[in-house]
Amino acid sequence: MKLTFPHSGRAAIAVWLALIIASIVIIARSHFTADLSAFLPRTPTAQQQLLMDQLRDGLASKLILVGIEGADEASRAAISKNMAQRLRSAPAFVAVNNGEPVTTERDRETLFNYRYLLSPTVTPERFGVAGLHEALSESIDRLASPAGLLIKQLLPRDPTGEMLQLIEGMESSRQPRMIEGAWASQDGKTALLLLQTHAAGSDTDAQQHAMAAVQTAFEQAAQGVKGAELHMTGPGVFSVLARDTIKHQVRVIFIVSSLLIAALLLAVYRSPRALLLGFLPVATGILAGVAAVSLGFGVVHGITLGFGTALIGEAVDYSIYLFLQSEQGGADRSGWVSRVWPTVRLGVLTSVFGFAALLFSGFPGLAQLGLYSIAGLLAAAAMTRFVLPHLLPADFRICDVSAAGGALALLSHQAGRLRWIALLLLAVSCVVLYQHRDHLWNRELAALSPVSAADQALDTRLRAAMGAPDARYLVVVDGQSEEAALQSAEQVSLALQPLVTNGALAGFESPSRYLPSEATQRARQVSLPPSDVLEASLNEATEDLPVRPGLFKPFLADVEAARQMPLLQRVDLEGTSLAMAVEALLVRQHDRWNALLPLTAPENSAIDTAAVQAALDQVPGAVFVDLKAESDHLYFGYLQEAILLSLAGVAAIIALLLVTLRSPSRVARVVLPLAAAVLTVTAGLALFGQPLMILHLIGLLLIVAIGSNYALFFDHSDAASLQPRTMASLLLANVATVLGFGLLAFSTVPVLQAMGVTVAPGVILALLFSAIFAKRAHA
């Protein structure tokens, strides 16, 4: 047998090689990620942008929570202190907190120096005779209380108790327990550290370095301590873990599915050479797909790669069709091209039409999958059609499968008898779907998270132990400048305060607590009277109190200094935990500033959202955000969009079939088995209690895309005349696809698993239904 088109053959091979090299170069320069970016919208609203920025680079994304467990109380605290000391000098961290009074000293100093600009109780009235009298009496009474010891030294400088006011305001949030001088959980079994990294949470590489630094510090600190364990959690840690998990699983699935498919093909072909040649379209498809995604999106998500391994199972089909069907009756490969290629081409086109719909998704994860599939399938099919035939050596032969194919063909002739059973199955599926119609879909974004349930549980546990507020409810105000945002935050604080007083809220945070607006600071400065006026008022106010007015000389000096001092700026907070709070709560978004005010629900009850909303009506521009509702809403939006796009994909496939087949009844015959497979699989998932998420939907679209190949073969060749080799090639292609996708079902990454459990049974059913519903001569 000769190469049929030597010239065009050489050209095709050259073009193919050039494309392969180009793809490899592109891939080598690609950036791979596994963070949440695939799940965030491409064209967000302002609210979503805020949510995304917070997730990606917000302070919350830079926090690593560390828990030390095992060993005994004293060892845990000692390890915590030792680790903290090592990490404080590590460049990866901005702040290392474990309750030790390292930052507290600096915090107290700052609070004390700026107390007259920071304290909300500084008003003109408080520094008049009556106000001073009241404040002083209270301070004197406090001296009698157990905390009196603490304020005794402060009294001459701060008789009105502003410092105490500030500390009380800030300590209102829950704090971890102190055991042996370091933070511990409420049950005392976990020593806790809170680290803030320099790098954003979305910088997975930097987060991985930070985690390694923590691990090293722990190993050094825990030397000689038996049974001590290190736990880490946080958004950055999640990104790293997710990337590792996906990387690991994609690698394993890729290797195992390649080996299984190779073993299968080898068993059928009995020719290592055929096996190698058969895998060329697959490799071409994968390279082209990854390169296309890299070019189109700038980054390639791990999930896309995971999906890519499964697509091997489909791309290998084309070479199977070529090898098995071109040998028929000794006809050469140009015969295959004229006889079989149109059917394969139509199959490829239906797949491409189906996936094209995904390109329009606002959900980058889906758009990547769409582009990957289109590029990969087109490249694999084109390679099979235009290049592979030229690469086959003249003496290329594979094992004859006619005998097995013959048996299969006989079986498929009998398949028509199962028609009633199939219709019954279909009816049952419809009933099941109708019964489950209300909880068919999973509406939570968390369902997509690649983080394992165990890691999520650890996160919840450490967060609760740390007493970190659940940042679910936020009030957001924005302004043209930092000052404007702070002023709005102060208005919101004023509106929310009554809710705290009446118990509707346990409390709330505001950047203005740590960095009041300049207007407010100035107002406080103005309410401080000049020295001589203050002294006179003080003398009058202390007449009936057991103190000598002379005692308060330092107070007079401090107030006079506060009247003159430059206003507190952001830079003045540097090196304190107050700076951390301001950084988290006052964020810049392009040319605007957002102030965030997280709300804390009262213990054991939910936040009365209506009351909060009513309070906020007084403040123009204040937005009350429920982050969980917002993210679930976002996800639900994707889900609806994905449903619409999938339907559009199906419509495009039907339109394509109508145009090419030119017969509605033939189109119906092609579509019927596919629809039946989709319905049966969906019913099966519902029966097994798997709520559907976006990736199940994509799996269903894949059933249509892959299954259409089978249906088309059965349609093109009248069932009676379906060649035994065609039959064998269909079965072999089907098994290869099932192997490729079936392995995904064993993944612990929910999105990969979802695709596996949908596609693997779906394509089997699609083949069966295609055989069952095929047109028969006697039918």
Place this chain on the structure above:
Amino acid sequence: MNIVKSFLMLACLLVSSSLQAGEWSIDQLMNGLAQTRSGHASFIEKKSIAILDRPVESSGELFYTAPGRLEKRTLKPRPESMVLEQGTLTIEQKGKRHVLPLQNYPEIAAFIESIRGTLAGDRAALERAYHLNLEGGEQGWTLELLPLADRMKKVVERIRIAGERHELRTIEIRQADGDSSLMTITQMSAP
């Protein structure tokens, strides 16, 4: 056999207590105090503070449950409650709750531990922070606590706790800066 054992033990106890009747020891005091599982008392506390012209007086009630829960409920001049439990001090003033982890406030911790340790008869805990001196006999004893740590010495000069049998009567605290406080305790219900 058991009866013989019990009898022997009883005999030993009688002998030892009669032998040491003259010298009332810290261990005996502590053992006696440790018997008290709970108590309820009223108190009046007078604080003499140098920066104030006259002492401040407060009064209220004390509740104690062995070995670690101590509540001081001040009624005058301002209602306030202070609860010590598991190393944290919870103070409630004007409807606001403040939780002080005592490890953050070693001075207050040592103060409070002196009272809790005495009530619980926890000699080991007391001796971690103080040198102990006992004067007097079972009917009228005075336990003096002298802080060991330099840091503590800068705050407290000495604490004197006086009592009868296993009941506390007065707690006198003399601070390093000369300020002092005297708490007088009256039992309200039988322990």
